[in-house]
Amino acid sequence: MATNPEVARLRAEVKRQRANATAKARRLRSQGIVVQGTEHDPRRVAGIENTYNARQLRAYVAGLRAFNSRSTQFVAGADGRAISKLTYSLLRSTVNVAQESARRRRERVANEIVPGTDSTFDEMQRMTKRTRRPVQAYTYDTVDIRPDELVSDAKARELMRTVASRSTGAGRRRMNAIGSRNVNKMLRQSSSPFLAARWDELTGEQQEVLMNTPGFWDAAAFTAYDDTRTGEEEEQASQLADFFAFARRVAPER
Secondary structure, three states, X not given: OOOOHHHHHHHHHHHHHHHHHHHHHHHHHHOOOEOOXXXXXXXXXXXXXXXXXXXXXXXXXHHHHHHXXXXXXXXXXXXXXXXXXXXXXXHHHHHHHHHHHHHHHHHOOOOXXXXXXXXXXXHHHHHOOOOOEOOOOOOOXXXXXXXHHOOOHHHHHHHHHHHHHHHOHHHHHHHHHHHHHHHHHHHHOOOOOHHHHHHHHOOHHHHHHHHHOOOHHHHHHHHHHOOOOOOHHHHHHHHHHHHHHXXXXXXXXX
């Protein structure tokens, strides 16, 4: 039975485009970018085009052409896995917005001396390595991520959604509310439970300052879980009182 001329033409085009795709994959591999085995590899089993009808062949050709296009570019993700350059660019844009938002919030306390130390807020952040995170753990965190930390485009898009949601006003309030409840719970378990009430008296902005201040969580946890129950209670309370005073000073009630 004679082959349909359209089908024959499409099968020949599949072979040509697949050869071009293989050449591109090799060039990318020489640059440390691995396409094979990723969602970006459009190539299928050799010879499968002989089982396809015209509609299937057109779809296959379209996928190969899209991959071969000069506009389809990649960066090297984890273990060299190909990550769409467009996906990474969108992630970087989202991260830049989050970075700027965090920078503006840190500005008010950047040069303030952290209670119990001789160092400024920024100096303490650098010492505690809380200057770079792939996702915000605290609202003042600088978010950043390298391509080689991404395992797939799907994970990059998931990370993008997380970073974006935590950068919104609602996301920030949600993170602060969770943190505030955790601090309150710790202080109620402490040897000086009245400190929980002192914590609740702070404004949301003041609580946010403290939850981002290096050393505060350690002081709160030490107060909550120290088992000595000796004369250290007043000292512990004093440590947190210094933090509370710090928050009130740098973020006065309006």
